[in-house]
Amino acid sequence: MxxxxxxxxxxxxxxxxxxxxxxxxxxxxxxxxxxxxxxxxxxxxxxxxxxxxxxxxxxxxxxxxxxxxxxxxxxxxxxxxxxxxxxxxxxxxxxxxxxxxxxxxxxxxxxxxxxxxxxxxxxxxxxxxxxxxxxxxxxxxxxxxxxxxxxxxxxxxxARLPSIDPNTRTVLICGYPNVGKSSFINKITRADVDVQPYAFTTKSLFVGHTDYKYLRYQVIDTPGILDRPFEDRNIIEMCSITALAHLRAAVLFFLDISGSCGYSIAQQAALFHSIKSLFMNKPLIIVCNKTDLQPLEGISEEDMKLVMEMKAESMKTLIGQGGEAASDQGVLLTMSTLTEDGVISVKNAACERLLDQRVELKMKSKKINECLNRFHVAIPKPRDQKERPHCIPQAVLEVKAKQAAEKEKRKTERDLEDENGGAGVYSASLKKNYMLANDEWKEDVMPEIIDGHNVYDFIDPDILQRLEELEQEEGLRQAEEADDDFEMDGKELTPEEQQALAEIRKKKSLLIQQHRVKKSTAESRPIVPRKFDKDRQFSTGRMGRQLSALGLDPALAINRARSRSRGRKRERSAERGANDGGDIMDMDVDTPNKKQRLRSLSRSRSKSRPPGEIVPGEGFKDSSQKVKAAKLAKKSAKKRNKDARRGEADRVIPTLKPKHLFSGKRSIGKTQRR
The missing domain is CATH 1.20.120.1190 (Four Helix Bundle (Hemerythrin (Met), subunit A))
Structure with a gap:
């Protein structure tokens, strides 16, 4: 703990x-x-x-x-x-x-x-x-x-520091930056350490946990260390130095033999020799990583010599090892975190070495005698010279052999999936393990019952054939209708009719072209006043000709259009007309009611509508009802407008004096402050 x-x-x-x-x-x-x-x-x-x-x-x-x-x-x-x-x-x-x-x-x-x-x-x-x-x-x-x-x-x-137990079984990973330490801890534990292709991605200690021989091991990923004087190291590097100095752990010194980390093998060897005093009395393993880029046998002789020197130094730091040949195994290991080649062997070697060292230290301690005194190993003495080998009944052997054969023959769902097209193609059958009287019944279609009737009884087995016949019949009918379409080709017409048809088609194509031109330039086309309209497309003469062709008298329409197009000019008032010799009564005859007279006096000027005037379609009974509705709407918006200021950016103090800080205790019988 x-x-x-x-x-x-x-x-x-x-x-x-x-x-x-x-x-x-x-x-x-x-x-x-x-x-x-x-x-x-x-x-x-x-x-x-x-x-x-x-x-x-x-x-x-x-x-x-x-x-x-x-x-x-x-x-x-x-x-x-x-x-x-x-x-x-x-x-x-x-x-x-x-x-x-x-x-x-x-x-x-x-x-x-x-x-x-x-x-x-x-x-x-x-x-x-x-x-x-x-x-x-x-x-x-x-x-x-x-x-x-x-x-x-x-x-x-x-609170953000990892929970590290200094006394438990620990595997410590160290080395230069970007040599694959975080990738290794991600492979052997469930820690999720960020891995990036640049140096000093890991800036603090990270902890993961792994199992070996039913024991829990603590794996610590340390930030990268650079080869420089102790005084020049920053806080990130000092975290690694502190862990190496104080934790009793198996040390994995990572070595990038490919050089892709940005540091040569000579620089990494110099770092190893500068911090080798921290490896004393600790199981040390040199791990050559990134063998997928550069195998260990392919490096130069100088680099190989440096690696062998590091291996010799690591063997000196071992304590209590049997012989030189035994200690050779597991001191220098190779692996690749990309292909996961050798990752598990490195983990097992580190855990095994650490376990051996801890057991040996406990055997040397004084407490072991108290434990050994409680154990008694009983060794039976032979009573005669007769050998009594282990005897296993033949029936048990047959059962075991049968189970082993079944285990070898039985195919898993994964095997069946690989044989039948892989994931997304193969669909596992959920019915094959049904226990039925006849195995042929397993794949039968389950009946669908609605209102006590089987749906399958109402399905016509020939429905697809009938559907195909109907589609063919419909296709034949559509082909006949297409043949019957009338298209005027002009072969059966007289010369006069052919000439009229050509003019109609020419007029139609001209109208289509004009429409397309207008449509394409509708947004950018300027509005041209009538006096600059050279084509006179909307003249009163044209309107007269069209109305006459329809059998209507165009005189009133032409006079009205001319009177409207005089521009924004004030009409003469009644007094002006009287002075000029006109008759006021004549104007009253022309404009029968007062509303029309007012409109004729200033026709060219617009007039704003009063707020109480009713527009058809608004749904009000009279003007008073409309005014009242406007007042109610304005009143209902007051509170919303007042509270609209309150937001994240407003400096609003909701309660200037909190009740619990500025009020005394309740006296007997009063419950309003609760």
Whole structure:
């Protein structure tokens, strides 16, 4: 089990929230009603209780923060150094120290003001002392607000750290960046580490778990390390160095022999020799990766010499191995994470070596004697010289042989799928395992029953043949209709009729062309006034000829069109006509009613419709009903328009004074504040 659960640390509130939480709790959990008529001892107790309760709440909260954050000197050295690398041990301790100092200061403030409240001589004096005590406590919290914010950032980052158990069976993967470490851990565990074709994709430690011989192993993927001085390494590289230094694990040093990672074998060998002190007393395996691009036998002699030197160094770091030939096996392995060639053998070798080392260390410890004393291995002594081999009955052997033969002969659904076209083509039969009296019944079609009748009884078996006959008959009928279509070809017409037909066709094609031209230029064609219309297509003469051809008198229409086309010119008023010798009565005769007279006075100017005028089709009974409906619509939109300002971008404070912070307790019998 993991000893340190960094994900369960309580959230650290910021300074303002801290004060609001404590003062709100004080207001809710202590009495809030006090009167001038109370005895002075009761007033003192009332305010002393407030101060003590506030101090206790501050003390509990601050103590929780101090206790839940790990102490770097008391935890495992791996976690201590990792937290120091990530957060700087000095800043971390300073922040926790300021929290501890604030807790002591708040306790001292409460003690001093409680002593003063014991001698308060009035309600006003006691209240002022209480306000001063709570104010000084809040001031202390405000001063440590940066430390609280810093610890909250650390808490959030700690929650994202992987849960690593320093004492369990561990396989550690290290090497240069982009040599295939993350691909390997993705192959042997269910970890989902991001893999990209560039360096430093992995920026922190990642943990996965795998099984070997019914035991759970912890696999740690570390960020890439560069060959440079210790002082120049960044935080990402120091995470790997910390894991190598403090974890008892089997180390897999990955070597990219193809050079596709961007670093040569000489550079990787230099890194190996610079950090080989971290491999002491640990099972070490050198893994040559990416053999699909470059096999180990195909590298140059210089590179092979460097690899052999690394192999010799790794053999020196082994402890307690039997002989040189035995230790040769599993020290230098090759694999390819792309083709998965050798991946499982590398995993098994690392787990086996780690298991052997742990067993051997336990055998050397002092505790093993206590365990061995509890075991007794009984070895039976032979009673005579007669050999008694194992005896298995013949019937049991026959049953086992039959089961083995059936197992070999039986085909799985996957085999059947491969034989019959693969996935998407083969469909497994769900009926073949039905237990019926006759095996031929398994593939029978299930009857569909509707209203107590079998649907199949009402299906005509010759329906497809009849459908084909109907389609042929319909095709013959359509062919006959196509032959009967009349098309005027002009062979049976007289010369006059042929000439008329040619003119009709010419006129028709001309109209079609004109229509297409108008349609194609409708949007961009300018509107040409009548006086610039040279073709005179819409002249009054043309209109007269067309109306005369229809047997109508065109005089009234022509006069009306001429009177309308005089432009925007004011009509003469009645007085002007009277002065000019005209007769007002003649104009009344021409325009019978008042509405027409008004319209004739200013025909060329438009007039806006009053809001109460009814337009046909609106559905109103009269103008008053329309005005009333408009008022109701405007009134209903008022609230929506008022609330329309409230949005994510508006600076709106929904409640200026929250009820739970600015109201006292309910008195007896009142339930409206609940």
């Amino acid at each position: 993991v000893q340190y659960n960094l994900k369960k640390i309580t959230v650290v509130p910021n300074g303002k929230d801290f004060i609001d939480i404590i003062l709100s709790r004080t207001q809710r959990q202590t009495p809030t009603v006090v009167h001038k008529g109370y005895a002075i001892s009761r007033l003192r107790q009332f305010y002393m209780r407030k101060v003590k309760y506030t101090q206790q709440n501050f003390h509990e909260k601050l103590s929780t923060i101090i206790d839940e954050f790990p102490r770097l000197d008391d935890i495992h050295p791996f976690y201590g150094d990792l937290l120091h690398v990530l957060y700087n041990k000095d800043h971390y301790k300073l922040a926790l120290g300021q929290i501890n100092t604030a807790r002591n200061l708040i306790g001292k403030i409460a003690k001093d003001y409680v002593k003063l409240l014991k001698y308060g001589d009035s309600l006003y004096r006691c209240k002022c002392l209480k306000v001063a005590a709570l104010g000084r406590m809040c001031t202390v919290i405000k001063r440590i607000a940066p430390s609280l914010a810093y610890l909250e950032q650390i808490r959030q980052h700690m």
